[in-house]
Amino acid sequence: MPSLGYVVRRVLQMVPTLVFILVVTFVLVRLLPGDPLSAIAGDRVTDAQVAQARAAYGLDEPLLTQFLIYVRHVATGDLGRSIVVQAPVRNLVTERLPPTLMLTAMSVLIGVGLAVPLAFASALRRGRAADFAIRAGAQISLSMPVFYIGLVLLTVFAAQLRWFPVGGYGDDWGERAYHLFLPAVTLGVSLAAILMRNLRAAIIEVLGAEYVDFARAKGLATRVVLLRHVLRNALISTLALLGPTVGALLGGAVITESVFAIPGIGRLMIESIYGRDYPVIQGLTLILALLVSLAFLVTDLIQAALDPRVAR
Amino acid sequence: MARALSVRGLSTVFPSPQGMLTAVDGVDFDLAPGEILGLVGESGSGKSVTLRSILRLVHAPGRVTGQVLWGGRDLLALGESEFRKLRGREIATVFQEPMTALNPVLTIGRQIDESLRAHTRLDRRARRARAIELLDLVGIPAPGTRLGDFPHQFSGGMRQRAMIAVALAGEPELLLADEPTTALDVTIQDQILKLLLGLRARTGMGMVLVTHDLGVVAQSCDRVAVMYAGRIAESGPVAAVFAEPRHAYTRGLIGSVPRAGTERRPLLSIEGTPPGLGERPSGCAFHPRCGFATDICRTAAPPMENVAPDRLSACWNHAAVAAAREAA
Amino acid sequence: MSGTQAVRALRLPRIPLTLAAGIAILLVALVLAAVPQLVAPYSPTAFDYKAILKGPSLAHPFGTDNFGRDILSRTIWAYRVDLQIALFGTIFAAVFGTLVGAVVGYVGGWAEIVFGRVVDMIVTFPFLVLVIAIVAVLGPGLLNLYIAVSAVGWIYYARIVAAGVAVQRRLDYAAAARVLGYSTPRIVLRHLLPNVVSAALVFWMTDMALCILLGSSLGYLGLGAQPPAAEWGVLIADGKNYMSTAWWISIFPGLAIVTTGLGFSLLGDGLADLLRPRR
Numbered sequence: 009m010p011s012l013g014y015v016v017r018r019v020l021q022m023v024p025t026l027v028f029i030l031v032v033t034f035v036l037v038r039l040l041p042g043d044p045l046s047a048i049a050g051d052r053v054t055d056a057q058v059a060q061a062r063a064a065y066g067l068d069e070p071l072l073t074q075f076l077i078y079v080r081h082v083a084t085g086d087l088g089r090s091i092v093v094q095a096p097v098r099n100l101v102t103e104r105l106p107p108t109l110m111l112t113a114m115s116v117l118i119g120v121g122l123a124v125p126l127a128f129a130s131a132l133r134r135g136r137a138a139d140f141a142i143r144a145g146a147q148i149s150l151s152m153p154v155f156y157i158g159l160v161l162l163t164v165f166a167a168q169l170r171w172f173p174v175g176g177y178g179d180d181w182g183e184r185a186y187h188l189f190l191p192a193v194t195l196g197v198s199l200a201a202i203l204m205r206n207l208r209a210a211i212i213e214v215l216g217a218e219y220v221d222f223a224r225a226k227g228l229a230t231r232v233v234l235l236r237h238v239l240r241n242a243l244i245s246t247l248a249l250l251g252p253t254v255g256a257l258l259g260g261a262v263i264t265e266s267v268f269a270i271p272g273i274g275r276l277m278i279e280s281i282y283g284r285d286y287p288v289i290q291g292l293t294l295i296l297a298l299l300v301s302l303a304f305l306v307t308d309l310i311q312a313a314l315d316p317r318v319a320r
Numbered sequence: 321m322a323r324a325l326s327v328r329g330l331s332t333v334f335p336s337p338q339g340m341l342t343a344v345d346g347v348d349f350d351l352a353p354g355e356i357l358g359l360v361g362e363s364g365s366g367k368s369v370t371l372r373s374i375l376r377l378v379h380a381p382g383r384v385t386g387q388v389l390w391g392g393r394d395l396l397a398l399g400e401s402e403f404r405k406l407r408g409r410e411i412a413t414v415f416q417e418p419m420t421a422l423n424p425v426l427t428i429g430r431q432i433d434e435s436l437r438a439h440t441r442l443d444r445r446a447r448r449a450r451a452i453e454l455l456d457l458v459g460i461p462a463p464g465t466r467l468g469d470f471p472h473q474f475s476g477g478m479r480q481r482a483m484i485a486v487a488l489a490g491e492p493e494l495l496l497a498d499e500p501t502t503a504l505d506v507t508i509q510d511q512i513l514k515l516l517l518g519l520r521a522r523t524g525m526g527m528v529l530v531t532h533d534l535g536v537v538a539q540s541c542d543r544v545a546v547m548y549a550g551r552i553a554e555s556g557p558v559a560a561v562f563a564e565p566r567h568a569y570t571r572g573l574i575g576s577v578p579r580a581g582t583e584r585r586p587l588l589s590i591e592g593t594p595p596g597l598g599e600r601p602s603g604c605a606f607h608p609r610c611g612f613a614t615d616i617c618r619t620a621a622p623p624m625e626n627v628a629p630d631r632l633s634a635c636w637n638h639a640a641v642a643a644a645r646e647a648a
Numbered sequence: 649m650s651g652t653q654a655v656r657a658l659r660l661p662r663i664p665l666t667l668a669a670g671i672a673i674l675l676v677a678l679v680l681a682a683v684p685q686l687v688a689p690y691s692p693t694a695f696d697y698k699a700i701l702k703g704p705s706l707a708h709p710f711g712t713d714n715f716g717r718d719i720l721s722r723t724i725w726a727y728r729v730d731l732q733i734a735l736f737g738t739i740f741a742a743v744f745g746t747l748v749g750a751v752v753g754y755v756g757g758w759a760e761i762v763f764g765r766v767v768d769m770i771v772t773f774p775f776l777v778l779v780i781a782i783v784a785v786l787g788p789g790l791l792n793l794y795i796a797v798s799a800v801g802w803i804y805y806a807r808i809v810a811a812g813v814a815v816q817r818r819l820d821y822a823a824a825a826r827v828l829g830y831s832t833p834r835i836v837l838r839h840l841l842p843n844v845v846s847a848a849l850v851f852w853m854t855d856m857a858l859c860i861l862l863g864s865s866l867g868y869l870g871l872g873a874q875p876p877a878a879e880w881g882v883l884i885a886d887g888k889n890y891m892s893t894a895w896w897i898s899i900f901p902g903l904a905i906v907t908t909g910l911g912f913s914l915l916g917d918g919l920a921d922l923l924r925p926r927r
Contacts, residue, residue, distance in 0.1 A: 021768075024765060024768075024769060025768065025769045025772050028769040028770075028772075028773075029772070029773070032773065032778070036781055036782070036785055037785070039782075039785050039786065040785055147910065147913060148906060148910065150909070150913070151857065151861075151905070151906045151907075151909030151910045151913060152902070152905070152906050152909075153861045153864050153865050153868070153881070153902070153905055154861075154865065155864075155865055155868045155869075155881070155884070156884060156898075156902040156905065156906075159884065159888055159891060159898055159902075160899070160902075162891070163891040163892060163895060167891060167892045168892065216379075217420065218415055218417065218420040218421045219420060219421055219422055219423040219424070221372075221377050221415075221421075222413070222415055222421040222422070222423075222483075222486075223423065223434075224377060224407070225375055225377060225407060225408060225412070225413040226407075226408040226412070226434065226435045226438065226486065226487075226489075226490070227404050227405065227406070227407040227408025227409055227435070227438050227439060227490065228404075228408075228434060228435075228438055229404065229438070230404075232434065232438075236426075236434070237423055237426075240425065241423065241424075241425060244425060251772075252771065255771075255772075255773075255774035255775065255777075256774070256775070256776070258774050258776075258777060259774045259775060259776025259777050259780075260776070262776065262777065262780060263776075263865050263868070263869065266869060267888075277777075277780065277784075278869060280784075281780070281783075281784040281871065282870075286785070289781060289784050289785070292777075292781075293777060293778070293781040296774055296777045297772065297773050297774065297777070297778075300772055300773070300774050301772040304772055314425065315424075315425055316424070316425060316470040316472065316473075317424055317425075317470075317472055
């Protein structure tokens, strides 16, 4: 296990990242032409509301003060108010976060579930027809936009074959998994292609490692050698992809949720863009960036736990 | 119960764009039970590939032919599962570089344990006790506390001891050691050799010691087989071969090692470098570098011959080499 | 030596295979983008109410949409927009990122450390989310898409080039150039960059493929190219409500995305093979 010192150091490393995320989301709204007030409170407001908002966000103060006020708001969980829905952004986000998280988790499961056996099949048959076919498949799926894959799956498996619902979300876990299956496959296929390529390269490298020969020389069964020595070590080196992967998945979720009409934060993002609901856009960008930096943190901690060579 | 190893006509080839590359070319040698054979040669001579071929560790597309007779059974002809039961159990191996041969993300205890699981019926607790015993046997202090350590937490010498402990887990009758001391400091080299000799004395296991270091051979081996360009040049008891080499290459090799106790004199060195895999000369592969070479050496490969009691040599001019001994 | 010749003879046919396929696909794409009016059988915008939602036929190989517009012609005209997205969405990032990377790698020391921290911070930001957020604020449209992609994308080129230059800088010939009294910019531009730029070039190919995916995704969401401009993502979005009855409206533009993306990938792989230093 990673030592406490390592964990503390790694968490402290997040501080500049967090500051950066806050700066970007702060600047984002101020990039809008005109008075930031209209971005924060909307255009249809009374004079009293204007005065109140000006005071609350310190809009007459210097930028640095405004930034500190923003940071204080975020720290206390205040992400502003939606202009369109007239509700706190925080409530909107917490309400719509679960489908997105579940979609992401299912995509990772499907992606890893596809990638591991395919990477093995490809690496162990290197240079043969199966390897070529798997790699060509990965290349093609990487060249396909997510919305296109989703649209095709939706048409074939939901609209035509009626095996799955055409979209939406469910009331209980089983129903949700059923609704999210096709979208998760959509994201999982792209993820599997990326993971497969990296894992294949890692497996090929590990297969040539001397400790794999040594494990064989010890008389271990092939299965044990492949799982305990090859897969384990290959996965550890591929694990570094987890952080960027979650980032890509959350980005992909924005698109997938639109295709499948899933009430998650990705769809909320698009709705907010159409509605020019800037406080929600700002809050969502912040939350998504936080989730990804959290994924990077978790990646590093898992890696430190699995790989004893990582600094403790 | 103790078995002898005899290798007959062992060849290992690798296909390449330049055609078949022959790394090992018809190697024969014998090892009596409990004997230590030094397999010596320069890098690229095929000695490590020979060792890997015996253990069937040559990666595709490399191909191994010939016979490896172990107690009368041909290891190269055994079925995969049958061979696996024997590998690590009857014949174990130690590699040159423990840092790369030990899995970096598994504890030493785990790596001993998986060998014990594969080859014994001991339960969890007994395996742990045995693992501690093994670490103790190879001279690792405080073995109980080191089971949970990872390879990178050991020093170089201790890592090599740990790898030997892993190899000993199956209580092998034969240990194939590929340059086990090359990666280590001189003082630690000596300790590891002493450890191996001590283990032989205690367990009676035989050993093939691959090395490029004649000092190691002189210090620890009963017999020596000298390899050059994929073939055995000469073999015989260590003392006899060192005293009276019967192959020009052996003579050059011995001449290039400084010996304690003799007066200082310029070392004999062999001109040139060993041929690469694809560039083996015709006839005797050593002839371009050989001071004894005659016409026949350039055209025909010398056969392995009994040149003296218990001495084999593949040199057309072995008599001349033996006679020239004093002139060196 | 005959040995290396044999190796080359064996390798040669393999490299051009990916490279040639990539070049062929992209050449076709370039021709379609350059002179769509000569290739496309119909106008991309002409309505034909006598041929609404017709499936693939000889007259309309890719079928027609709900206004009777010819999908083949629209797909062909879209090459111009999407290749433009690939180019303008990456060229600034590639040039600027390469320059920044060269400077960072050459200066080394504190610059490398600071740069490393900046990279760590930026890569934490989900790329697509950031681009969407920037487009959301600046407003939909291609220009804002380019701004958003460039604002984020340069960092990847800079990272590649900085790492490469840092390695090259330590090699002997850089020292030799310095001893000869060449100025710093000259050393960086004339001596260090050419050795590093191939890695950035290979990444550029991949990046253009990614940029088409991104551009069409934003087009699909209504945040990229604006209708009636023919852009593959927009075309696919046009057909999404007809997927069950008139699949061809969306499927064929999607195939154009896939083949073009493959073209860039193959070209990138082929270049990587070609430029990889030989032993």
